[in-house]
Amino acid sequence: MSAPRLTRRGAALLLAGAPALLARPALVRATTSSRPAWPADRPVRVIVPLAAGGTADFLARHLASRLQELTGQSFVVENRTGGGGAVGWQAVARAAPDATTVLLTDNSLAIAAAAGRDVGFDPRQDLEPVSLLAQYPPLLTAAPSLPVQDLKGFLAYAKARPGQLFYGSGGIGSVPHLQAELLQEAAGIRLNHVSYRGMAQAVTDLIGGQVQFILPVYPTVAGQLRGGALKPMAVGAAERLPALPDLPTAREQGLDFVHHAWFGLLAPRGTPQEALAGMQAVMASAMSGQDFGRRLEETGATVPGAETAAFREAMASEIALWSRVLREHNIKVE
Template sequence: MPATHWKPTRRDVLRSALFLALGDAIVGRTVFAQDATYPNRPIRIIVATAAGGGIDAVARTVGAKLQEAWGQSVIVENRPGGNQTIGTNHVAKAEPDGYTLLCISSTHTMISGLMPKLPFDPIEDFAPVTMLAYGPNILVAHPALPVQSLGDFIALAKSEPGKLNYGTSGNGSLGHLAMESLKSMTGIELTHIPYKGAAPALNAVLSGEVSVEIVQIMTALPHVKAGRLRALGITTATRSPAAPDIPTIAEAGAPGFEGSSWFGIVAPAQTPPAVIAKLNEEFVRIMNLPDIKTRFLSEGVEPVGDTPEQFAATMRDESARWGKVIKDMGITIQQ
């Protein structure tokens, strides 16, 4: 018996097209409705480091304001480990619905250069929301170290090659790369002691377990003012209004040195543009609140609150810049 071949009639084609159009419309209305009611349940802000560091403080500060404004619980959750890859990967793989966010620092744009075999792409797998704030770091020393300036420290390090050490919040952190840059620029030899997070690293320099450390200004400044740490230099190209007596590292003995920090919010890639826009609008409003601006500026950190497009450009530029530094210095992290 000969095979028969079904040919769709014009009516069949029109009916199929109508069903597809209706399906698209229903899906579109559903997505729009979800976006319009966002947020209607708790939001989590993931911090990929241990509690107690600058990024943790920033996340909790803006998280509290977000909860106050939207009337939904905002939970800041620390997921440290794996040089920040555990918490970061969790958000990269999360549902892109705006209910799981990641608070990042400049370290986020360095990680691909240090660890090429990542389970996520630090740029492509995230939707930038906004840069929250920008600020310098401070090179601090334990008061027992017999130095009063960066010049003194360089001279001491050169007289005792490899005997002095420095602490960081972990391999591949900004503090690590900045100190390695300083070593290269000044010709000194120091031993790197990585810790599991900013808080234990800070405790190490406070106790004298390590000689020096580069610490975010908002974390270091209270200890400097109290005399528990001695400031040797600040990492920005110009002095900080919050600490005008602290010279820049560039002017104090390492011309051209710069290594600043920033903090920002990202969401999983494919998060609806309407949700990103709503998050951006609210975070920008928060960063412009008088009490937030006063608090951040007093701690040496400048509130930013830019657009998603501006933050995306910064992330790409920083990734390229630090990628070159990492390659030139030959720094890698074992995976």
């Protein structure tokens, strides 16, 4: 799934014969070409704070390939893992604000801010939202061994057994963990949490019956769904997913539960407004392509608008939400 990297020599060949770019430090002036221009005159690093091979890595490489195709400029994905995301976040928060280093991350950044984690910078202040890229709603999935056929049946089964069923997540304070806390609030059920070092083992134990419920996103369980090992009961989205058109939403089954794992692009604090506007414009062009959106939808994603203001508001709203959930449910995130 890795996007091909464009070398300096390759970039030069692609741009041969195109109008010259009249550059100034950190920003690139408008060109006479119809191509949108990223506001930087050097290769752009896309920092991913998660391991290669995961959803964030796929999105970053898919985006880098699209941006290179669209602009003729070079975008290189770098995986900076460690510290629960902090290593990658820091690399961008401390980078020069010249549009040559950007961050592709997920909700874990908002959770870190809500939890007051010491990540070496202020997540609320030291990164500038540029654009949402993709949203992945959770799939409400019960163990195959449970005698339930749909979401209503599962909720009735759980209500009759308060505190007797277990759900798995990818760790304390992970998105699936906190989403499950929200779901219990909405449904009026009480489940016990089992924390794993990632969702893969949670999926394995769900199939084996060690836990009875999980909230994975589609890429995590795509293989098990194709093989028939799992059958989700509902999707926690406002509308059905193009990738799973026969799967009803939770709302269709009487449960008001809508939430997403999101992935978005951010830049260092101090990036000039002109540069942020230029980056957002290029992202809007990239995301408007039908092939780009269709490829994301095939992985179970929904593709939101690219407006910076909407992303900023969504982050602020989510930080407030997770702050409440962590406080009221007495969850400590290290």
